Amino acid sequence: MKRKEIDGFPYVSYSRPRITDSESIEKSVDFFHSLSQRRTVREFSTRPIPEEVINNLIKTAGSAPSGANKQPWTFCVVRNPHLKKQIRIAAEAEEKLNYSSRMSANWIQDLKHLGTDWEKPFLEDAPALLVVFKQSYGIKNGQKIQHYYVSESVGIACGFLIAAIHQAGLVTVTHTPSPMNFLASILNRPSHEKPFLLLPIGFAKEETYVPDIEKKSLEDILVYY
Ligand code: IYR
Numbered sequence: 001m002k003r004k005e006i007d008g009f010p011y012v013s014y015s016r017p018r019i020t021d022s023e024s025i026e027k028s029v030d031f032f033h034s035l036s037q038r039r040t041v042r043e044f045s046t047r048p049i050p051e052e053v054i055n056n057l058i059k060t061a062g063s064a065p066s067g068a069n070k071q072p073w074t075f076c077v078v079r080n081p082h083l084k085k086q087i088r089i090a091a092e093a094e095e096k097l098n099y100s101s102r103m104s105a106n107w108i109q110d111l112k113h114l115g116t117d118w119e120k121p122f123l124e125d126a127p128a129l130l131v132v133f134k135q136s137y138g139i140k141n142g143q144k145i146q147h148y149y150v151s152e153s154v155g156i157a158c159g160f161l162i163a164a165i166h167q168a169g170l171v172t173v174t175h176t177p178s179p180m181n182f183l184a185s186i187l188n189r190p191s192h193e194k195p196f197l198l199l200p201i202g203f204a205k206e207e208t209y210v211p212d213i214e215k216k217s218l219e220d221i222l223v224y225y
Contacts (some may be wrong), residue, residue: 035163036215041171042116043205044126053168054128057201061132061161067148070138073157073196076187078129086186087131088123091177091198095120098178114211122173126200130172131183132158133193154196165201172199 002013019027058075066072078084095118099108123129134154138145147153158174165172175198183195 035166038162038166039171039210040173041204041208041210042122042173043208044122044171044200045203045205046125046127047203048127049170049202053170054130054201057130057161057164057168060164061157064153064157064160066153066157067150070145070147070153072135072138072147072150073154074133074135074189074193075161076131076133076189078131078187079127081124083186084124084126084129087129087183087198088120090182090186091120091123091175091180092118094177094179094182113213120175120177122200123175123198125205126202128201130161130199130201131187131195132161132197132199133184133189134196135193137192139190139192151196158197158199161199165199169203170201171204172201174199 004011054077058077061075062071062073078087099118132154134150135147136150137147162172162174177198180195180198183189183198184193189195
């Protein structure tokens with residue numbers, strides 16, 4: 001690896017292995033085939049997962065690009081059954097209100113085919129809950145550090161994370177109980193961290209079913225200029 005200074009800052013040489021067009025096509029098809037097998041799963045086995053896998057998932061998420069490379073995220077892993085129960089109770093209390101009065105009739109109708117309701121047993125069944133926090137600003141040596149494009153950055157990291165979870169043979173559901181500030185209090189997070197997404201991870205329950213839904217076709221989502 002070659003190094004040099006540009007404008008007084010350190011740079012390292014970078015290149016990807018040279019591949020042919022057909023290798024590139026094959027790799028892109030393989031990746032599509034793998035990721036298009038991902039499904040949101042709401043029924044989990046209680047089978048534990050190795051800590052090494054969890055660490056690798058979070059390393060993958062942490063490798064995502066972010067505004068000014070500030071990496072404005074914290075990933076909390078909850079395996080303690082008491083904490084999982086507390087989170088379930090708080091999430092279900094909010095969801096009960098959501099489903100019974102906060103969500104519009106249209107919204108409820110739009111969710112019918114997914115079979116969701118206020119009950120969230122996956123918050124206790126899944127061996128680990130990944131709670132992703134976005135940091136509105138950072139703190140280093142007691143000093144505030146400005147963060148940029150926080151939601152975009154954390155959203156991209158969560159995309160990496162969801163892909164990594166799938167690649168590891170695990171499943172997840174992107175759960176956003178709303179409002180979800182209870183996650184910050186239960187996990188005792190500092191005030192500059194706001195809950196962004198809750199991802200239960202684990203193995204799918206044996207004999208589980210997912211809604212028979214489809215993704216939009218390429219023609220419906222792609223515009224070339
Ligand atoms: N947060 C609720 C409701 C919900 C909303 C949407 I938009 C979904 O795609 C799925 C669920 C819940 O988790 O049940």
